[in-house]
Amino acid sequence: MKQTVRKRSRMVLAVAALTTIGLTVSACGGSGSTGNASSKPSASAQGKQHKGQKTPDPLEPAGALYDGFERAADNGWRPTINDTAAQQRGQTSLAAMETQPKSLIRQVSSPSPPAREGSHALQMTVPHQLGSFRSEVSRGSVPIGSENWYGFSIYLPSNWQADPQSSILAQWHAVLIDPGKTPGNGDGGPPVSLSVSGGHWRMKINWNTQSGVSKGPGSGHKTIDLGAITPGKWTDFVLHAKWSNTAAGLAQLWKGGRQVVNYSGPTDYKAQVGPYFKLGIYHPGWKSFKKSSYEQDTAATGPIVVYDDAVRTVEGPSSYAKVAPH
Numbered sequence: 001m002k003q004t005v006r007k008r009s010r011m012v013l014a015v016a017a018l019t020t021i022g023l024t025v026s027a028c029g030g031s032g033s034t035g036n037a038s039s040k041p042s043a044s045a046q047g048k049q050h051k052g053q054k055t056p057d058p059l060e061p062a063g064a065l066y067d068g069f070e071r072a073a074d075n076g077w078r079p080t081i082n083d084t085a086a087q088q089r090g091q092t093s094l095a096a097m098e099t100q101p102k103s104l105i106r107q108v109s110s111p112s113p114p115a116r117e118g119s120h121a122l123q124m125t126v127p128h129q130l131g132s133f134r135s136e137v138s139r140g141s142v143p144i145g146s147e148n149w150y151g152f153s154i155y156l157p158s159n160w161q162a163d164p165q166s167s168i169l170a171q172w173h174a175v176l177i178d179p180g181k182t183p184g185n186g187d188g189g190p191p192v193s194l195s196v197s198g199g200h201w202r203m204k205i206n207w208n209t210q211s212g213v214s215k216g217p218g219s220g221h222k223t224i225d226l227g228a229i230t231p232g233k234w235t236d237f238v239l240h241a242k243w244s245n246t247a248a249g250l251a252q253l254w255k256g257g258r259q260v261v262n263y264s265g266p267t268d269y270k271a272q273v274g275p276y277f278k279l280g281i282y283h284p285g286w287k288s289f290k291k292s293s294y295e296q297d298t299a300a301t302g303p304i305v306v307y308d309d310a311v312r313t314v315e316g317p318s319s320y321a322k323v324a325p326h
Contacts, residue, residue: 063148063313063314063315063316064312064313064314064315065139065311065312065313065314066311066312067311068115068116068117068118068120068121068309068310068311069098069107069120069121069122069308069309070118070119070120072094072095072098072099072107073094073095074093074094074095075094076139076140077094077137077138077139078094078137078138078139079092079093079094079097079105079136079137080134080135080136080137080138080280081104081105081134081135081136082131082132082133082134082287083104083126083127083131083132083134083135094137098122104124104125104126104127104135105122105123105124105125105135105137105280106122106123107120107121107122107123108120108121108122108123108307113155113157113232113234113307115309116153116155116234116236116309116310116325117153117309117310117325117326118309120309121155121307121308121309122137122279122307122308122309123305123306123307124136124279124280124281124305124306124307124308125281125303125304125305126281126283126286126303126304127303128300128301128302128303128304129286130286130288130291130294131286131287131288132286133282133283133284133285133286133287134280134281134282134283135280135281136278136279136280136281136282137278137279137280138173138276138277138278138279139276139277139278139313140276141175141273141274141275141276142243142274142275142276142315143243143273143274144243144244144268144271144272144273144274145242145243145244145248145274146242146243146274146315146316147240147241147242147250147315147316147317148240148241148242148243148313148314148315148316149238149239149240149241149312149313149314149318149319149320149322149323150237150238150239150241150277150311150312150313150323151236151237151238151239151310151311151312151313151323151324151325152170152236152237152279152308152309152310152311152312152325153234153235153236153237153308153309153310153325154169154170154234154235154237154306154307154308155233155234155235155306155307155308155309156196156229156230156231156232156233156235156306157231157232157305157306157307158231158232159231159302160229160231161299161300161301161302161304162198162199162299163197163198163297163299163300164197164198164297164299165197165283165285165293165297165299165300166195166196166197166202166283166284166285167195167196167197167281167282167283167304168190168193168194168195168281168282168283168284169194169195169196169279169280169281169282169306170193170194170237170277170278170279171190171192171193171194171277171278171282172190172191172192172193172239172241172243172275172276172277172278173189173190173191173275173276173277173278174189174190174191174212174214174268174269174271174275175271175273175275175276189206189214190204190206190275190278191205191206191207191243191267191268191269191275192204192205192206192239192241192251192267192275194226194237196229199228199229200225200226200227200228200229201225201226201227201228201229201235201255202223202224202225202226203223203224203226203251203253203261204221204222204223204224205221205222205223205224205251205263205267206219206220206221206269207219207220207221207245207249207265207266207267207268207269208220208245208266208269208270209245209246209266209270210270211269211270212269212270212271213269214269218270220266222263224260224261224263226253226255226260226261227255227260234309234325235255235256236254236255236256236257236310236324236325237253237254237255238253238254238320238323238324239251239252239253239254240252240253240320241267242267243267243268243274243275244266244267244268245266245267245268245269245270245271246266247264247265247266249264249265249266249267249268250263250264250267251263251267254320254324257324277313279308279311280306280308281304281306283304285297309325310325310326312324312325
């Protein structure tokens, strides 16, 4: 009888200890621009968030990010601008740029356009001039061979120009290391990218099973037409990727809640480091040494402008529901 009482007492103490730990972890979860939630939120917490507020997201604790650009903050992003007036490559922090009225990367509030989540989004602009071709934010690289989930939403304005030249609006970029000095580390091209050209979304997958460069023996590519764009509306994307230059690679893409790509095969070059995620605008046809390409681009008569919001990423196993904009 005494042994039974002791066992019950120990069980009560164990439950109390676990409860205390759970409360401590929950309290540390936070609700800022980035959050590594350690437990699932209640049903009420999963409901529609209040305007201008952030709620914790049900992301795994390791390698998780949520950013709805509600506050001007760096949050691990590195801005890169290539503009005729000022060549900037990560020289200015994102937090400083977001609040500048004439910045090419800036935080904007609804209703122009209504944010996908909360009340703010990130506006990206590339001026219509030779030598202006990039306004992007990027994150750090992931390990080669790793599994990753990415969710985000892109808004094309209602006056979007149906340009036959490609604008890359999201890309997973190889780390730029001179292959001549460090063999097998790549020449910097994106293994996977999402672009708009001729009024259609397109996904491109590049790989090399033999070396770290995007061309030559062992290289290959695949381009997938994802359908027509819908200017004036947010388009949600989710990418589930396994970064590998072998048959172990994987690229699954959802667009607007529907799976549109289910690819198994190489998704990277033979490299020592996996790709890094970039959002924004990259329009290579307007580079300063491509004057003829710029002059032939008569479909474009003004700047390129896009909006990004509701970014969620998880390094490791996850699911569509955990990273999809909502």
